[in-house]
Amino acid sequence: MGTVGKALDLLDLFTRVEPQLGLSQIARASGLNKATCHRLLTELESRGLLEQVGPAREYRLGPAVLRLSALREAAVPTREAAMPLLRRLAEATGETAHLSHIVAGRLQTLAFAYASLGGVKVMMEDADFLPFDATASGAAVLAFHADPEPLIAAARDVEALRDRIAVCRGKGWAETVSTFEKDVHGLAVPLFDAAGHATGALAIAAAAPRMTPELHKTIAQELMRAGAEITGLWGGQLPDAIARLWHP
Amino acid sequence: MGTVGKALDLLDLFTRVEPQLGLSQIARASGLNKATCHRLLTELESRGLLEQVGPAREYRLGPAVLRLSALREAAVPTREAAMPLLRRLAEATGETAHLSHIVAGRLQTLAFAYASLGGVKVMMEDADFLPFDATASGAAVLAFHADPEPLIAAARDVEALRDRIAVCRGKGWAETVSTFEKDVHGLAVPLFDAAGHATGALAIAAAAPRMTPELHKTIAQELMRAGAEITGLWGGQLPDAIARLWHP
DNA sequence: ACCATCGGTTCATTATTTGAACCAAACGGG
DNA sequence: CCCGTTTGGTTCAAATAATGAACCGATGGT
Known part of the structure; x- marks a missing residue:
């Protein structure tokens, strides 16, 4: 360096x-x-x-x-392009939706959207880094990342992370309950680049006490749908394994 | 370097x-x-x-x-804070309003707003640099800048620039007619930092054929009002000379 | 009056940057 | 099909720029 x-x-x-x-x-x-x-x-x-x-x-x-940011968004409207879908996702699930992105080996929050109505909401901050080992987003990206090992090895709770990654590889989405923040139930799907490698994640942070099997199912379905759309918007390609899981 | x-x-x-x-x-x-x-x-x-x-x-x-941009706006909401005023200015005048800023010796477009109704409008691009010698904004900033000489000397049309600066020092606003773009009538006021030095400009780019003495007067008044407000929002201080010109 | 800290500068020592020459791989005519 | 030209990228001795202990003046608290 x-x-x-x-x-x-x-x-x-x-x-x-x-x-x-x-x-x-x-x-x-x-x-x-x-x-x-x-x-x-x-x-x-x-x-x-x-x-x-x-x-x-x-x-x-x-x-x-x-200026750099405006120029970047003009060239590659990562954030702007995904915002409408992110808002729709928040509305459809009634929970907080957020989008993150691997940048230089760290998972960066790109954007988020709150559901317009409802009582308790999970609040978020922009421009933060998410820990790979305590968020559903982290597990989701790493499950399909081009070179996940160094990032996994650097995590604090490697075992739990590997478990969550394995689940995500099997189901197409990742899950955490009260790991990053108490009473927050996280569900996330990976987002893919043109080579079919995960470079980002789309997630819902739901208030844990409100979670029901039905809501869980709704969230997972909406996430997979929106995940496929955003991947498409970004010029990405779903790998076969994911395409089978998401469009059965 | x-x-x-x-x-x-x-x-x-x-x-x-x-x-x-x-x-x-x-x-x-x-x-x-x-x-x-x-x-x-x-x-x-x-x-x-x-x-x-x-x-x-x-x-x-x-x-x-x-991320850097989001962090900057969180710390110093330069753009967000000024946007409502910028939009109101565009509405009040019926013309295109824009905000610029000296960054590392260049005048950078920060934001702009179009009037919601009306026919012909002057269009703008974000994240561009404005030439000091062909824009009302350029003259306005330099007229009250802490160290204008090097920037003036570097301009292409130094004479015209000096003239416009002199006018701005006397009236509190700067003006250009069809210099940067044909049929665009520009009016601008400087914006000040805490030390009372100009570091930015607020401007209206009007369709030249539409300009009348009444509209001209409206624009100048609205600019001075909004200029004082934005300067305040940014924690700036109007120098005495400007305070006298703007609040007679 | 004192000591600690602040932002900033100096300059001999040292480590990093530099760039001509060099790959291998695409590409585009003839 | 080959040859000339371009591409992105690498190498390594020579030149240059980065480094950091010690220093300065100013400020603030005790």
Whole structure:
């Protein structure tokens, strides 16, 4: 990993919880020398990826990322294209739907949609990373990923993850109950790229107490239907094993 | 400019017109050696800022930019906060409204809104750069910018730009007629940061044939009102000179 | 008045970046 | 069918840029 990688890694230090960081803070968190950090930060700032604000001269994500994002969506409307389907899925199931995506070895939340009516809902945050070993989405992607082993091995609870992956390979969808968050029942299906490898997941996070066999069946069916559609929208291809499970 | 800067400059080669580029193409466009390019691109890809697709292994902007953008908007809702005002401005004037922003020495389109009814409208593209010397927005920002000289000097038509800047300093808004695009009448006001320096612009692009003295007056008034509001939303401060011009 | 921390800078040492030359694989005429 | 040209990608000695301990002035709390 070269200098560029180190600089880009600094961007990951900025989170929703800590959106602004000082120089010393960044140096400590990254393990880099303060002078090195300063040079990298200055360079990121000169291109607008970061900006420096206030009398404390703290750094935060800059306006250039907005442009890159708009450009990406114009070229590959990953999010925009899937949003209508995601909303419909939330409505059809009455629960919270969300979409995630493997980026650089991590599972990134892309978008989510709440059902318009109903009482208790599972709330979500955008731009977060999901743990592979505690989410149905994680198991779903890895079950059909091109190279899952390193990601599985890196998980905290490898055994439970392998179990869930095996279930997903057999049924076409993955499931978790109260692992990531208490009282949340998760169901997920993988999404595929043009080569037929899973690169994302579509999931429903339902309030566990509300789950019934009928609702479970509805959710699984809707997920498979929407999963096939989004895969198609993204120019992906369902592998034979999945096509058989989803369209029996 | 170090290695990181060179890598980040590569991101600018991806445009709406050419969203996917091959290695040789990028090397030629950037002037860097092919091997150097390849290393930088690989490093950008490893962090998800770029991705490589298809049998031709072309590069395009990657999904990580979506996360950064979501994080930025969560921390500093520049775009979201201004959108309602932008839409209201478009409605109130019946013309196309847009918002831009200085990022790393260039004027970047942040957002725009069309009036809901009416015939001819000026169309816009997101994530583009506006020339300082051919847009009302450019003159408006530079008229109250902290360090305008280098940006003015770099413009193609320096004289016309200086004239427009002088007008803007006197009136509080800038104007262009059919400079950027034919039959487009532009009016713009600067937007200010906490230090009272202009960092952005709010503008109306009107269909020139439709312009009347009354409409002109409406647009100028609405711009100044909305400009003050957005500046406030962004935590900015109107300089005295502008406060006097806008709230007589 | 003191100590700790902050953001930022300096400069000799060191490690990384650089790029001409080199693959193998496609592609497009003649 | 072959030859010239392009593609994406790799190699490695030479050149250059990154590194980090020590330093500075300013700020803030005790």
